[in-house]
Amino acid sequence: MPARFRASTSRRPVFRKSKMRHLNRVPLSALRAVEAIGRTGSLSAAADELGVTPGAVSQRLAKAEDRLGATLFTRQAAGLCPTEACARILPRLTLGMEHLAAALGQLAEEDGQSLTISVAPIFASRWLIWRLHRFHARVPSVSVRVEPRTEMTDFRSSEVDIGIRVGASPGRGIAATRLLEQRVFPVCSPALAGRIGRPEDLLSLPVIRETPSLFGWQVWLSAHGMTVPEHLSGPTYADASLCLDAAIAGHGVFMAWETLAADAVEAGQLCAPLPGRHATGQSYWLALSPRSDRKPAARAFRDWITDELDRSVRAWRGPSAP
Template identity: 55%
Template sequence: MENLNAIPLSALRAIEAIARNGTLGLAADELGVTAGALSQRLAKAEAAFGQSLFVRTAAGLKPTPIFADVVPRLTHAISELSSIVADIRLPKENTLTVSVAPIFASRWLIWRINKFNQQNPNLSVRIVPSLEVINLDLSEVDVGIRVSQDAAIGRNAVKLLDQRVFPVCAPDLARTIHTPHDLLKLPVIRENEKLYGWKSWMSDQGIEGYSLPDGPTYADASLCLDAAMTGQGVFMAWETLACDALERGQVSAPFNLRARTGATYWFATSQRSRRKQNVNRFKDWLEAELACSISLWNSTSH
């Protein structure tokens, strides 16, 4: 192990983060340093190894062939070191950090998390809204609630539910809608021009070759739902986003049909956090709450 005496751990962390993220900026953000400081660490690492480890390209930094071969092993080794440090430290059994998509947090989780807090008064839950898919093995985050159209994200990910979409609008506007084709006569609220969910829902209705009308654009699905509440048009929402508003009568669903998008919600943990009792307690509570919601959703849809 004498080789390790010549290379500081900080240098190994630096080159691993750069290789995984592809740019100095992203790697610096992850490590909590400036890009300039990370550039200096990279220079020292390359000097210690006696060779360049990256090729500079227009897109960022690409590992050289010899370094690219060992990057997966280096990532695994640093992940293991992170887990060892966490295991040796006094376990923070009274804290739980959860990374979750902002919309899921604000539209579904926040309205229910107090039940868990009341059941676990000695546990402090920290919710971290983030669109970033955090590497749980390299962070202090215990749980990641994620949405993906791919297979399970992470080695320990457990499926929570399938994402289903359906059109919603203000109650007064819903009373003017009688067939799916009526939707094509109304303003369509959108996050962007991808018009998420419309293709899946219209296809399930057997409608092809349609053109969706223009409508207001808000670069946030939560704002789009708010716009639907105020009567600005029709929005293709999903259950964890809109069903509480639907139950409160803030929006209406002109049709009971809900279409799967192919996306799935996952409960992800790290090798370290999966062994924590509070993580399993939170998972059991979350699955029970979602089961209640799913039962209600299924009673009003098909």
């Protein structure tokens, strides 16, 4: 579940004018496809990163191979494997794409009016997207692009300005701001809430879980002097948002964290039948990319989201909440 950030390194190759003519042989879109396939190992992963279909990536690869007169990848059971010739050039292609991204990022930094934010999809859909209009009201000149991604943010090979993830720590060598400690509490539909009067009653109902490990249940139950039973009934979903929807639909009890479920409780879609919200040891972290650390828009967003989370916590836990 935890996702961290990768630190950035700085490398400065020297390009000679006489070599620039080779760039005319292959379209940049085809080179981007080759680099993405080589790094991710599949057409689908490359397509997801580039924001196009796998068919489009395949066509770009074919164009690159045609222009270069060489086969760049072979199909294997594990995916696409670079040929010997391709393996030799891939590190330099990646380096080149990093420098192109840095150049574009420098332009964005100079105008200071755009932000790309990488954030866990569940946090984006259940909390951030419903409040982003308040950032636009505070800083109307800044445009925000939200990239919902589950994988860790690699500031070296992306144009991301800000990464927001959940984990026990942001990762080694990363300067990050802790936004909010993650707390969990049981939720269910209003129809089921009447059947719950004490912690033991939770276990008499179907338990909705995100993974078989029952994340959060041991934290909450142990705070009430209980342990997780060996066998519990109830469905398992691979996505926490689906778990929340199942709880809203009345399919059982879900151990949710505040940024996921508190708005639904406030709206009356869910009930929190028992008191107590307990820390999991995980937190939300915000990291700025090294190139965006001095960007006024990035600092404005960091200040805004800190204030907005404070506002949410006071609404969820009361005015005296820390």
